[in-house]
Amino acid sequence: MPTVPPRPKTLISAVMITALALLLSGCAAVTDDAKPTSTAATCTDAPADPLADFVVAKNPRALVGPATACLSGDAIPVPPVSPTPQLPVTVTDNQGTAVTVTDASRILALDLSGTLAATVFALGLGDNVVGRDTSTGFGQAKRLPEVTRGGHQLSAEAILELHPTVVLTDTSIGPWDVLLQLRQAGIPVVVLTPDRSLANVTTIVTQVAAALGVPDSGATLDASLAARIAATKAKIASIAPTKNRLRVLFLYVRGNANVYYVFGKESGADDLITSLGATDVAAQVGITGMRPVTAESLVQAAPDVILVMTKGLESTGGVDGLLKAVPAVAATPAGENRRIVDMSDYEILSFGPRTPEVLAALARALYAS
Amino acid sequence: MSAVVAQGVSVVIDGTPILDGVDFDAHAGEVHALIGPNGAGKSTLLAAIAGDQPTSTGTIEIDGRDLSAWRLRDLARRRAVLLQQSGVFFPFTVRQVVEMGRAPWLGTADDRLDGEVVAWALETTDIVELAGRQVPSLSGGERARAALARVLAQRTGILMLDEPTAALDLGHQEEVLTVARDRADAGDAVVVVLHDLTQAAAYSDRVTLIDEGRVVASGPPRQVLTAARLTATYRYPVEVLDHPITGAMLIGPIRPHKEKS
Amino acid sequence: MRLRRTLLFSGLGLGLVVATVVSAGSGQLTIAPGQVLGALLHPLGLPAGVLPVDQTAQSALWAIRFPRVVLALLVGAALAASGLLMQAVFGNPLAEPGVIGVSSGAAVGAASTIVFGWSFLGDWTIGALAFASGLAATLLVYLVSRSGGRTEVVTLVLTGIAVNAVTQAGLALLLFFGDTQAREQIVFWQLGSLNGALWRDVLVVAPVALVGIVISLTLSRRLDLLSLGERSARHLGVNVEALRIGTIVLVALLVAVAVAFTGVISFVGLVIPHLMRMIIGPAHLPLLIASVLGGALLLEVADLVARTAVPFADLPIGMLTALVGGPFFFWLLRRTRRRSGGWA
Numbered sequence: 011m012p013t014v015p016p017r018p019k020t021l022i023s024a025v026m027i028t029a030l031a032l033l034l035s036g037c038a039a040v041t042d043d044a045k046p047t048s049t050a051a052t053c054t055d056a057p058a059d060p061l062a063d064f065v066v067a068k069n070p071r072a073l074v075g076p077a078t079a080c081l082s083g084d085a086i087p088v089p090p091v092s093p094t095p096q097l098p099v100t101v102t103d104n105q106g107t108a109v110t111v112t113d114a115s116r117i118l119a120l121d122l123s124g125t126l127a128a129t130v131f132a133l134g135l136g137d138n139v140v141g142r143d144t145s146t147g148f149g150q151a152k153r154l155p156e157v158t159r160g161g162h163q164l165s166a167e168a169i170l171e172l173h174p175t176v177v178l179t180d181t182s183i184g185p186w187d188v189l190l191q192l193r194q195a196g197i198p199v200v201v202l203t204p205d206r207s208l209a210n211v212t213t214i215v216t217q218v219a220a221a222l223g224v225p226d227s228g229a230t231l232d233a234s235l236a237a238r239i240a241a242t243k244a245k246i247a248s249i250a251p252t253k254n255r256l257r258v259l260f261l262y263v264r265g266n267a268n269v270y271y272v273f274g275k276e277s278g279a280d281d282l283i284t285s286l287g288a289t290d291v292a293a294q295v296g297i298t299g300m301r302p303v304t305a306e307s308l309v310q311a312a313p314d315v316i317l318v319m320t321k322g323l324e325s326t327g328g329v330d331g332l333l334k335a336v337p338a339v340a341a342t343p344a345g346e347n348r349r350i351v352d353m354s355d356y357e358i359l360s361f362g363p364r365t366p367e368v369l370a371a372l373a374r375a376l377y378a379s
Numbered sequence: 380m381s382a383v384v385a386q387g388v389s390v391v392i393d394g395t396p397i398l399d400g401v402d403f404d405a406h407a408g409e410v411h412a413l414i415g416p417n418g419a420g421k422s423t424l425l426a427a428i429a430g431d432q433p434t435s436t437g438t439i440e441i442d443g444r445d446l447s448a449w450r451l452r453d454l455a456r457r458r459a460v461l462l463q464q465s466g467v468f469f470p471f472t473v474r475q476v477v478e479m480g481r482a483p484w485l486g487t488a489d490d491r492l493d494g495e496v497v498a499w500a501l502e503t504t505d506i507v508e509l510a511g512r513q514v515p516s517l518s519g520g521e522r523a524r525a526a527l528a529r530v531l532a533q534r535t536g537i538l539m540l541d542e543p544t545a546a547l548d549l550g551h552q553e554e555v556l557t558v559a560r561d562r563a564d565a566g567d568a569v570v571v572v573l574h575d576l577t578q579a580a581a582y583s584d585r586v587t588l589i590d591e592g593r594v595v596a597s598g599p600p601r602q603v604l605t606a607a608r609l610t611a612t613y614r615y616p617v618e619v620l621d622h623p624i625t626g627a628m629l630i631g632p633i634r635p636h637k638e639k640s
Numbered sequence: 641m642r643l644r645r646t647l648l649f650s651g652l653g654l655g656l657v658v659a660t661v662v663s664a665g666s667g668q669l670t671i672a673p674g675q676v677l678g679a680l681l682h683p684l685g686l687p688a689g690v691l692p693v694d695q696t697a698q699s700a701l702w703a704i705r706f707p708r709v710v711l712a713l714l715v716g717a718a719l720a721a722s723g724l725l726m727q728a729v730f731g732n733p734l735a736e737p738g739v740i741g742v743s744s745g746a747a748v749g750a751a752s753t754i755v756f757g758w759s760f761l762g763d764w765t766i767g768a769l770a771f772a773s774g775l776a777a778t779l780l781v782y783l784v785s786r787s788g789g790r791t792e793v794v795t796l797v798l799t800g801i802a803v804n805a806v807t808q809a810g811l812a813l814l815l816f817f818g819d820t821q822a823r824e825q826i827v828f829w830q831l832g833s834l835n836g837a838l839w840r841d842v843l844v845v846a847p848v849a850l851v852g853i854v855i856s857l858t859l860s861r862r863l864d865l866l867s868l869g870e871r872s873a874r875h876l877g878v879n880v881e882a883l884r885i886g887t888i889v890l891v892a893l894l895v896a897v898a899v900a901f902t903g904v905i906s907f908v909g910l911v912i913p914h915l916m917r918m919i920i921g922p923a924h925l926p927l928l929i930a931s932v933l934g935g936a937l938l939l940e941v942a943d944l945v946a947r948t949a950v951p952f953a954d955l956p957i958g959m960l961t962a963l964v965g966g967p968f969f970f971w972l973l974r975r976t977r978r979r980s981g982g983w984a
Binding site: 156170185190191195196 | 668695696699700705824825828833835838947950953954956
Binding site: 426429430431451452454455456458459460462464466467468469470471472475476479480482483485529533 | 731732733861864865866867868869871872874875876877878879917921922923
């Protein structure tokens, strides 16, 4: 426990880590929940392409009522043929450590947001994954044993029991000493960037692919992702109004602990909102990173739509509960029109391989009539 | 050379003068009693000569050497002190507590006498049958005797006893004072703070009467303990009589005589 | 009493050996006992004959399990010894090191390192800072509560409470400033855990703990005399003030070195010495030995539970010791109230 991993200075990681860590630490540390909790209960009939045939609202600002941004199904799209890792490979990880991976047949990809595991599957190496973290619950991974039970108290022995041949992680899960122990026990541990943002989506894919010896698959996935993201952004740009853009605010809520934060610049939320063709109110007001809500500034900002995480919203008692718990929200146009848009906690800011779909789903929630 | 010599000792505690220019001495082979009303400063004087209480003026010498020049360990081999509080924080047995009195002799030639000395101390204070009992479970008087046994086991030439009779019944009071007398006869210097003036007269060679931090009188009991002086000091009528048979001094308050019809 | 002591020492000694062996052989990584033995003996150069040794298992054991088993023994011993010393200095069987601000002082040092990301001493930074701040807090408490060259026990306790309050506020401030990863780390550190124990940690804790315990053994006779009261102890030749300072510094050292690496683990220093005193009496030399053995045994067993009870999880050990120690302490209190004197 006494060491601290070298942490990158950017805010995104801090904010991202904060958000999901707050979330996950709120979930009881010892719940014996084997069921993954990432699928939203109300998202059973989401269309495969959220941006195909929906009616664009003429005036998105006039829309009333909450909406949930849904991903269709919970499976990660995988390539038809699994790639063969070209090993051994030596990579310099995010901390400057040279790590040599000789065997990618038993992979553990663990991070706070589930991004790394999703990326491994998207690269076609899902069959090699032997365990999952708490945030990973998509279809193909449901059956895997949950390794990060206690939130942030990894058990080195339990991990070794799975006999992994390579561990991919960032610094969002700990304790750091346990990862050091794994290294000392001879397991290659590759530490990737903990930053999560739109710009980093392809970087993460590249890093994961490099570490697993499938750089070509990584390049292919990168290209495909970049293209799909660009296409989605373009589609959204054509839908979103150019004048009178929607004013959107990302709010982190967790009901019982009275915890409310606004996510601003460099938090990933900013990136997201801007790509949705909306104005990030928090950035406009000058908020960087994560800040506790000040009631008056919230009212001043007057957002049209408030983005929240699904579980967070549930914990405040739904939209009604949220409006009661944070009166400042009720005093905004978003509150008055009950325009609260929620999305699964594990997808909305994870910026993994399903990023294009996430953008599309959110756009649908924002702009569909 | 006197064992204990205090000259011009003044003690100020929290700005309040407790002792003012007190002279006191005790030599080997005598029992020297310190008497006086409550708050006179008897215990403070005892604390000063024991080395517990710093003085603001004056000197205190043990065996002709200034108190401050004595190393703690050496002092522990020269003088033993019995305080009024005799409890222990943990449930040590009586034997263990008496054995603690031998601590200053650890590592010297004398420590082979430990067993003997402890046995003698237990006998002398009449607590042999209590040896295995835990001190906190004893009565006040029994604890006081155990503490005395510890002090005796220390086998020092100077004994300083602060009201050793306080918690004891009549019989045990006499026993304790007899022990003090015997030790003095064997060559020790014994300083004892007492409240009971008859006991002081009976057992001591010299008494020093203290009032309000000053020495009122010092010398043999007959010389110091006069009715007039005692009445003035204690601010209460005191009479001094002679025992009709032994001639010993009997000192007590004058109580109003009630006519019986 | 002789008999009791012998029985207790043998019992504890045997229990300790058994617990250590079982602990070394158990864990969430399944390794056959023969392999464990082989892994232990091979690197030490002892011929283990036919015992099979799987290379991964061997490195796993030496990197993960063995340092933890050893650290549990050391920390348990150090905490128990420090508890006993504290009780001797305060003349009170209910005293425990937390009172004088060591644990919370160390917490502030460690939390600062985590929140501000300091690493000027590399891996040693957090340990060194926790150590330094724990010691500083203790000395502060001691110096503030001294007057006229003496230290009243009650003043010491009250000053400790004040310092604890300030360090708690400092900790709250650090938690506020920290990002959530820092917060998580700090919270788990406050609950205590031996997870992630490395040989590097053992190499720091071992010499300090062992030297500290040996010094405590040499102080035992003087601590016995301290039970007679400050003045009486002085009359018997004990330099009470020096003994007190020395003991308190010793306590701070033992606790800080444990806390710096494993977080705050409570109740070991309170319950173990008390329990041992009930069995073999208050003489400090045998009591210290018994407490050291008992503390090591307790923590070894507690850590075994902490790392094997829940699959894929590692329970905070401080929680376990408190869960067991708390009710046990209540029982102790009830029992001793019935006895005369109440100190038994």
